[in-house]
Amino acid sequence: MNATVTTMARTEDPEALIGDMGKRARAAAKKLATMSSADKAKGLMAAAKAIRADAEAIKAANAKDMANGEAKGLTSAMLDRLKLDDARIEGTAAGVEAVAKLTDPVGDIISEHTQPNGLKMRRVRIPIGVIGIIYESRPNVTADAGALCVMSGNAAILRGGSEAIESNRAVHAALVRGFKEAGLPEDAAQLVPTTDRAAVGAMLKADGLIDMIVPRGGKSLVARVQSEAKVPVLAHLDGMxxxxxxxxxxxxxxxxxxxxxxxxxxxxxxxxxxxxxxxxxxxxxxxxxxxxxxxxxxxxxxxxxxxxxxxxxxxxxxxxxxxxxxxxxxxxxxxxxxxxxxxxxxxxxxxxxxxxxxxxxxxxxxxxxxxxxxxxxxxxxxADGGEFGLGAEIGISTGRLHARGPVALEGLTTYKWVVLGSGQTRP
CATH class of the missing domain: 3.40.309.10 (Aldehyde Dehydrogenase; Chain A, domain 2)
Known part of the structure; x- marks a missing residue:
């Protein structure tokens, strides 16, 4: 069976599709977790270059989405979020470059102390693993989220809205081409190929394959994610x-x-x-x-x-x-x-x-x-990650746990305890 037929078969079964993407994302995340900051930055710089090179193709894809959106009666606000012109494409590429220039938090020692018995205790930042991002309208999120996840050592599974499907595909293609050219795993940032809403449900149930879900969209989307998710959620609620x-x-x-x-x-x-x-x-x-x-x-x-x-x-x-x-x-x-x-x-x-x-x-x-x-x-x-000096943002968390406000590289990490001993045994 050829690759095209295999992909079609997977997209007809959302759970099989997400399962396959999750396994490939997990493998990519393991590679990313051990890559140097310089190698990850090199991949992002190559991705930014590819986005600029594909500007005309991205605008052509976006024109299809805009025409479809107008025909479907999208609001002016939704159309504004959807639109990609030269300035916004340049902004998207520049955002990816900005992330590449940020300080990589992976490996940072958050705190350390020595116990009376001589054991040295450290809390060290590590990637979360596989991040699922479910978003609406804005195709720049495809690049922003992919870049942030990769720089923080995480693999991303991106599920954009149907209204931006052509734009998302074009931006994603450039992103992945840059990753590949620079030696990053191609599966570091995967785009869900189907607009079937069942794929969202499959992502929300993918406990063990996806480590965290980040919803970016209206109240109905966020409410569904919070209600159905069996995966931890970093909520980006409405801006009232x-x-x-x-x-x-x-x-x-x-x-x-x-x-x-x-x-x-x-x-x-x-x-x-x-x-x-x-x-x-x-x-x-x-x-x-x-x-x-x-x-x-x-x-x-x-x-x-x-x-x-x-x-x-x-x-x-x-x-x-x-x-x-x-x-x-x-x-x-x-x-x-x-x-x-x-x-x-x-x-x-x-x-x-x-x-x-x-x-x-x-x-x-x-x-x-x-x-x-x-x-x-x-x-x-x-209220924007770039304006806070964080580069691009994956969302603005309005919850009370893990991360609040603009979530960038640091917000996409967790930590582990590293204990350094010299032969101590517990009495």
Whole structure:
């Protein structure tokens, strides 16, 4: 039976497909775990070069996905996430190069001490093993996730959404060609070839073959993964992000941050979705007007609606909606305590911001907001691994265990204890 027929047979049986991919990923992970930082970096640099060389083919593949997406009625936010142009392809290649230049965490000694009996105890960073990434829309994740996994010594099984299948295949082909040319295992980053949703279910049940699942997508995807997974999950939940403008905020800073946080790119998970304004802030109308002038629809409480004729009354759902569109919910609050109460009741734990010149108020907000990222006087659009100096990110973890916030190389490692003795026996 030839390779094409074999692949077709496997894709018709999702569990057999994932089982085969998992075994090959495990073999690749064992090789990657012992490879030098320089060899892994060489593979990533070759992959970045291949992505640039394939730019025209990647754009052609992406054009098919964009046409299919428009025909299927994808939202403007989804189409924006899906789109690949010259700048984004260059950004993807540059992101892979950035990961190659990062410090490899594998082998780092996290801590060490010597027991009274002379035993030397060390905690040493090691790869997790095989990482399954399930994601929607963004084809750049194919390269980002593959690069991060490889540099941290892990093998990746990538399952992108059906809306980006052609783009993902083109990016993946370039990625793997670069790996192969540089001597990395070809199975270091595998792309699930089928759009059958049953393949996702097979990945979630692949305990023993996949060591961790990272979902990147909407609420329904993440909810399914968390509900069905028999594999540990590093959850990337929705970005129900708030910006609170305190009474002592600088008006011009507040305007600039609010507009950037919402309108720079409305479809990213770091976009502001709710704007909270202290009733003591005297320039509220100018901030809301600036958002409207930038093309943002305002949905607000009674006080916000009074500010602009074009504002629409918000309902209860608006305070919990990740729009990913040029829409923002606006609510007036009585000071930082009122803002903290609203954030506690509606934030998804992703990114929340305070704008103020009062350090004590800022510290109170920072200390009491239980989100993965809390910012003072900065746009929530900085919620990105690259902006944190981590290179590309595999996701922003909103959970409380293992890793929080942007997850890059260090977040894709675990550790083992290494004990160094000199003949000690336990009495």
């Amino acid at each position: 992000n708030h910006t609170y403008i305190d009474a002592k905020a600088d008006p011009e800073m507040a305007r600039q941050i609010a507009v950037n946080a919402k309108m720079r790119r409305t479809g990213v998970c770091g976009a502001m979705e709710t704007l909270l304004i202290d009733r003591g802030f005297g320039e509220a109308k100018s901030v809301v007007q600036a958002l409207a002038d930038a093309g943002c629809e305002i949905r607000g409480d009674a006080e916000a609606v009074k500010l602009l004729d074009t504002a629409k009354p918000a309902n209860d759902e608006d305070w919990d909606t990740e729009y990913l569109e040029a829409i923002v919910a606006v609510k007036f609050v009585d000071g930082v305590d009122d803002a903290l109460e609203h954030v506690a009741g509606h934030s998804s734990g992703h990114t929340d911001v305070i704008v103020t010149s009062d350090e004590a108020t800022a510290r109170k907000f920072i200390d009491n907001v239980d989100s993965a990222i809390v910012m003072w006087n900065a746009s929530s659009q900085f």
